Amino acid sequence: xxxxxxxxxxxxxxxxxxxxxxxxxxxxxxxxxxxxxxxxxxxxxxxxxxxxxxxxxxxxxxxxxxxxxxxxxxxxxxxxxxxxxxxxxxxxxxxxxxxxxxxxxxxxxxxxxxxxxxxxxxxxxxxxxxxxxxxxxxxxxxxxxxxxxxxxxxxxxxxxxxxxxxxxxxxxxxxxxxxxxxxxxxxxxxxxxxxxxxxxxxxxxxxxxxxxxx
Amino acid sequence: xxxxxxxxxxxxxxxxxxxxxxxxxxxxxxxxxxxxxxxxxxxxxxxxxxxxxxxxxxxxxxxxxxxxxxxxxxxxxxxxxxxxxxxxxxxxxxxxxxxxxxxxxxxxxxxxxxxxxxxxxxxxxxxxxxxxxxxxxxxxxxxxxxxxxxxxxxxxxxxxxxxxxxxxxxxxxxxxxxxxxxxxxxxxxxxxxxxxxxxxxxxxxxxxxxxxxxxxxxxxxxxxxxxxxxxxxxxxxxxxxxxxxx
Amino acid sequence: xxxxxxxxxxxxxxxxxxxxxxxxxxxxxxxxxxxxxxxxxxxxxxxxxxxxxxxxxxxxxxxxxxxxxxxxxxxxxxxxxxxx
Numbered sequence: 001x002x003x004x005x006x007x008x009x010x011x012x013x014x015x016x017x018x019x020x021x022x023x024x025x026x027x028x029x030x031x032x033x034x035x036x037x038x039x040x041x042x043x044x045x046x047x048x049x050x051x052x053x054x055x056x057x058x059x060x061x062x063x064x065x066x067x068x069x070x071x072x073x074x075x076x077x078x079x080x081x082x083x084x085x086x087x088x089x090x091x092x093x094x095x096x097x098x099x100x101x102x103x104x105x106x107x108x109x110x111x112x113x114x115x116x117x118x119x120x121x122x123x124x125x126x127x128x129x130x131x132x133x134x135x136x137x138x139x140x141x142x143x144x145x146x147x148x149x150x151x152x153x154x155x156x157x158x159x160x161x162x163x164x165x166x167x168x169x170x171x172x173x174x175x176x177x178x179x180x181x182x183x184x185x186x187x188x189x190x191x192x193x194x195x196x197x198x199x200x201x202x203x204x205x206x207x208x209x210x211x212x213x214x
Numbered sequence: 215x216x217x218x219x220x221x222x223x224x225x226x227x228x229x230x231x232x233x234x235x236x237x238x239x240x241x242x243x244x245x246x247x248x249x250x251x252x253x254x255x256x257x258x259x260x261x262x263x264x265x266x267x268x269x270x271x272x273x274x275x276x277x278x279x280x281x282x283x284x285x286x287x288x289x290x291x292x293x294x295x296x297x298x299x300x301x302x303x304x305x306x307x308x309x310x311x312x313x314x315x316x317x318x319x320x321x322x323x324x325x326x327x328x329x330x331x332x333x334x335x336x337x338x339x340x341x342x343x344x345x346x347x348x349x350x351x352x353x354x355x356x357x358x359x360x361x362x363x364x365x366x367x368x369x370x371x372x373x374x375x376x377x378x379x380x381x382x383x384x385x386x387x388x389x390x391x392x393x394x395x396x397x398x399x400x401x402x403x404x405x406x407x408x409x410x411x412x413x414x415x416x417x418x419x420x421x422x423x424x425x426x427x428x429x430x431x432x433x434x435x436x437x438x439x440x441x442x443x444x445x446x447x448x449x450x451x452x453x454x455x456x457x458x459x460x
Numbered sequence: 461x462x463x464x465x466x467x468x469x470x471x472x473x474x475x476x477x478x479x480x481x482x483x484x485x486x487x488x489x490x491x492x493x494x495x496x497x498x499x500x501x502x503x504x505x506x507x508x509x510x511x512x513x514x515x516x517x518x519x520x521x522x523x524x525x526x527x528x529x530x531x532x533x534x535x536x537x538x539x540x541x542x543x544x
Contacts, residue, residue, distance in 0.1 A: 001467070001468070052503060052510065052512060052517070052519075053463075053517065095506070096506065097505060097506025097507065097508075098506070196508075198533065199522040199524060199531065199533040200522075200524040200526060200531030200533070201524070212526070212527075213524070213526040213527070213531070
């Protein structure tokens with residue numbers, strides 16, 4: 001090993017196990033921004049997190065599919081999906097591993113535009129990705145300007161290691177909910193856990209209530 | 215049996231420059247149960263603001279003494295290694311979890327099965343621990359180290375490796391350096407990256423049934439594992455430890 | 461992208477089981493490959509780890525170091541065997 005595994009966390013005040021403080025460690029040079037949820041530290045870069053090999057998906061095979069009850073399916077290819085209407089948006093993102101990036105600029109299709117073409121009475125969504133990753137989100141947390149399918153970040157096309165060519169972006173929840181390599185949404189009648197939610201992470205994931213773990 | 219790992223308080227008892235970019239750090243750990251050659255520790259640092267970071271580091275030493283040696287390379291964009299290399303002072307305390315790892319470990323045994331160690335850069339740390347354990351036991355197992363490194367200035371554990379290589383008789387270690395960027399004056403081989411052909415020339419052949427240990431960055435390890443297989447080494451006779459990076 | 465191997469699981473797994481998990485052997489529930497846990501492909505960051513089969517890439521286990529506990533999901537391995 002030579003120090004290449006990274007993990008960070010925050011010691012809770014009044015926790016049962018007060019860790020030893022190491023002199024001089026941790027001065028990260030930022031005053032505490034009020035836009036930071038509890039337990040988060042601001043960073044300026046964009047750490048790469050992944051749970052598997054990076055899928056490489058070419059635009060000419062990329063598809064986005066929404067499936068609803070009764071087998072109703074709506075499918076778009078690259079051009080027809082983007083024709084729904086791309087917009088620029090600037091949001092704060094909060095990762096469950098304790099870093100936050102404030103004022104990050106993106107470009108993508110709002111989920112409101114996608115759902116104009118979907119007929120469903122179900123209230124929950126399972127997002128699916130190339131590579132098999134899944135995550136669950138209530139439908140009302142994807143609408144009313146709360147979520148996008150993003151194609152660009154920081155003014156450039158989204159790189160594969162950051163979830164490109166397209167990823168879900170749901171900034172008001174912890175960033176693991178912003179499924180990388182998204183290829184579709186499945187409408188589900190009841191909330192159920194996706195990949196990380198099955199493995200110990202919160203079904204909801206609200207950073208302002210520090211809903212990290214189930 | 216490997217001792218069960220737990221968190222310990224470690225106090226920095228000494229530091230010295232290892233290379234222009236790396237530092238040797240000696241940690242005293244009062245309740246250390248000892249460790250085998252090849253094992254590692256998880257180091258945890260907590261700042262006054264409560265922020266915590268942990269990293270895994272291979273131990274460059276072995277035995278029962280209540281202290282361990284690390285050799286830490288500074289990763290410029292890192293969160294922890296610049297602190298350990300540039301800021302940490304004698305007397306500082308941090309937490310270590312260990313000893314860890316029972317698979318990437320070598321201990322002398324009666325079989326004297328030959329050992330081939332292959333190090334890429336700072337991947338030499340656990341392999342240097344193996345060389346030092348071999349020497350301390352005056353073990354007669356045939357042992358070779360192939361150490362791929364950029365320049366002579368980047369060599370870790372230089373003194374220890376020279377001592378081990380200088381031992382005559384069957385407890386000596388043969389050390390082959392492969393300098394990728396700059397070789398020392400008078401070197402028998404010009405600088406150049408490790409290739410499959412050079413690997414084949416320098417490592418113990420499969421017919422000698424060596425136990426092979428490979429440690430370095432993930433791309434280095436995966437290249438070397440592929441070549442070893444092509445050279446005829448059995449997959450199960452090769453143990454690897456990857457430390458990420460590019 | 462942090463791609464490592466099962467050696468890095470030694471620390472987190474030490475909170476769940478005594479003995480060294482990295483030298484334990486198991487069978488991939490998907491393709492049947494038998495290997496030491498140290499030989500798995502592991503992706504890691506932020507206190508979570510995903511171990512995947514070196515042969516078929518199926519998820520062997522995940523381990524999450526949460527604030528006060530550790531959460532192990534080990535559905536991808538059968539016959540996990542540790543020497544005693």
